[in-house]
Amino acid sequence: MPVVESTTRRTGGSTPHRAPGRATRPRRRQTSGLPWLLSLPALLLLAGILGYPLVRMVELSFQNMRLRELISGRPAPWVGLDNYTKVLSDTDFWAVVWRTVAFTVVAVIFTVVVGLGIALLMRRVARGVRLFMIVAMMFVWAMPQLVAAQAFRWITDSDFGVVNYVIDKLPGVDYQNHSWFVNPWQGWSVITTLVVWAGIPFIAITLNAGLTQVPKELVEAATVDGASPWQTLRSITLPILKPLLIIVTTLSVIWDFGLFTQNWVLRDGHPEPQYQTLATYSYTQAFGQSRYSLGSAISVITVLLMLGVMAFYIRQMFKIGEVD
């Protein structure tokens, strides 16, 4: 494909003034400025609202922008690598990094494994049950993040939450007025449950759609040849599903690594140090403490940490031919 593209481009490019040929061969020789003209508004908007801030973010991270500069409008002084040395030598920051990474690993594994399991399950259940599963997941998928987080905040409320009530009913367990967020392990399991709960529908439904592409003959042949269900899954289903699995996994990594809403809301908009992730940490530094430059430096580091995963995702998109 790229070869074809480059040759047509070249032939077209050598005759920029010749309009004829257009009527007989519409699109192939199209080298006028029209496509660029069509893309221009979108590109300008992206450059202005995404591109410029991106550059400005890097710039800010080398300056010292505080509330004083913001109010007076004076240019912030350049401070070189000061923000980065400050951030990178801060043990709190590294705690946040490892916490974010650990959360991402756990949440993604749970979401993908359960999502895949549900997708496989959907192929085996009766029609009515499958419909019920799809409807349930659609409702969960449709829930706005903030609303879902508020729902979980209410369910795990220490005084009137239904989770405490139900657990308290177990013999020999006293969970009355139990606060889920005193112990960070418990608090993070609530947050992880929320993220996994909200993430399963996308993965299960996408993978289920992918599973319908697995040829039945292959599975049947394997079964007839005496393959165990596990062998069939490993040697037939998963390889066919692999491109799709990679895409949903990388997307989950990107989303979970940027965790903000869930821990923000469950901690009432003031996450304690042990509930900070990179996104909330950067936000708190900037808007809570007016350390805009320090916050920017943290954001730059966050984006750099994610760059590998993003590149992988884009490469995968090109590879499976989503991009023609």
Added chain:
Amino acid sequence: MVATTPGAPAVRTRSRRRVDEGVITVGRSRAATIAANTTGIVFSILMLFPIYWVLNTAFKPADEVLALTPTFWPKHPTFDNFLSAVKAPLFLQDMLNGLIITLLAVAGSLVVGFLAALAIARFKFYGRRGIILVILAVQLVPFIALLIPLFLMLQSVSLTNSLIGVSITYLVLILPYTVWTLRGFISGIPRELDEAALIDGCSRGQVFWRIILPLTGPGLVATSVFGFIQAWNEFIIINTLNSPEKQNLMAWLLQNQTTRGTAWGPLMAGAIITSIPVVIFFLIIQRNIATGLTAGAVKG
């Protein structure tokens, strides 16, 4: 994808079912099937539980919401929570703001995005792959990371605390997705249709108005609905850029939480009101996306 198409021919359903069962029973016991079905049902109930609990709470009177022994059904169902949510300060104001912002963002993004999608889907030109790369990449940039410079930038041109500033931001927020999805829909229209029209004497503009635009109709609906959902659900940016009287309902839900503490009933009722448009829209397009777009267009 979803079996929600109403009035699907019953014959087909039945025949497919037979095939399904054929696969399932190969090497699989009855007990395993029962176990699978049970797991599916239990899973669905667990998934639905938080939503059910929100509804349950929203219809309870205050004393039942704050009962030490929660009931699994409102004993005296009431709309009081909904009324006090709607009457709460700024609720209607923020709802209106949200609608204005969302509609502006979606409309703008649709126009701008459609043009770009047309370029990517229908033309081969130098830089096309570059544009695709940009569109894909910017979708992945965490917007929160850009919030600091965005805030400073909009502040310097006096666009913070305004509906316009947020609308433009949301427009760009949903733009990459819009371009990407519309590109898919436009690519789905067979080029033979364009070519046939050109041969029949249509101009390029007519091809656009009479073929591409109408055939992208469902795509435009689906894309704008997805854009609506994204813009409607956003609260971090607007909460940072604007003061409460210039925010949307999601940000209202957040404010309501931090200032009023535990008014759980009205909060859950407000959450339901806020979610209703999103949930309805989501369920609609889920079907829309599933319908084959122009599968039969070439045959006539």
